Amino acid sequence: MNGSQIKVMRALMPTGELHFGVSATVMKASDANPVVEIKSFKLTTGE
Amino acid sequence: MLRILFAAATAVALCAPAAFACEGQTGKVIFEDKFTDDTGGWTLGAPDSEIKNGSLLLHANAHGVDEKNTSSVAINVTFPAGDGDYCMEFVLPKQVAPDNDVGAGLHFWISDASRFSFMIWTNKVTTLSKFSGGKWDQIFYEKQAAIKLEPNAVNSLRVVAK
Numbered sequence: 001m002n003g004s005q006i007k008v009m010r011a012l013m014p015t016g017e018l019h020f021g022v023s024a025t026v027m028k029a030s031d032a033n034p035v036v037e038i039k040s041f042k043l044t045t046g047e
Numbered sequence: 048m049l050r051i052l053f054a055a056a057t058a059v060a061l062c063a064p065a066a067f068a069c070e071g072q073t074g075k076v077i078f079e080d081k082f083t084d085d086t087g088g089w090t091l092g093a094p095d096s097e098i099k100n101g102s103l104l105l106h107a108n109a110h111g112v113d114e115k116n117t118s119s120v121a122i123n124v125t126f127p128a129g130d131g132d133y134c135m136e137f138v139l140p141k142q143v144a145p146d147n148d149v150g151a152g153l154h155f156w157i158s159d160a161s162r163f164s165f166m167i168w169t170n171k172v173t174t175l176s177k178f179s180g181g182k183w184d185q186i187f188y189e190k191q192a193a194i195k196l197e198p199n200a201v202n203s204l205r206v207v208a209k
Contacts, residue, residue: 009048011163018128024151033108043131
């Protein structure tokens with residue numbers, strides 16, 4: 001947090017064409033309609 | 048085996064969030080969207096998701112109390128990507144109730160059969176989960192006091208997958 005690392009893990013990358021996305025989830029349905037506001041998204045190649 | 052590094056940072060809007068946002072992303076830009084229009088290639092569908100006023104809005108519970116799927120997901124289908132340095136900036140809403148939290152997630156390595164999701168929740172928890180075989184498995188769960196919940200506070204979430 002605030003620039004510090006949370007976790008480093010190893011995982012097997014799936015094969016084939018891969019995509020990315022964003023989501024909003026609420027734990028239980030209700031009459032409220034909470035909204036997550038995505039302000040920007042950026043993807044770079046990394047090092 | 049590949050190595051994934053997860054990092055997240057938060058910034059309060061009043062403290063020049065752009066200066067902190069996604070700091071340290073490296074390499075060439077593959078994709079960037081500030082949501083000034085709907086040309087970014089995201090799967091959108093009202094009333095669950097829309098681009099409005101310079102943001103991608105995800106309505107987690109747009110269909111009310113009888114809704115069975117309490118998630119809204121937008122996938123980018125025009126820029127395929129696997130390895131990379133992903134970062135998004137977002138504002139979390141208030142939790143619906145003390146026992147009903149809201150989360151924002153970054154999904155990556157999405158294939159027909161599986162995907163990973165890194166989430167930040169209004170109870171100040173982060174989770175990493177993997178979907179495969181038709182179900183979600185939680186890989187880790189961790190409290191993060193630095194998650195900002197103040198109105199209009201901008202959180203930044205970064206995942207380096209390589």
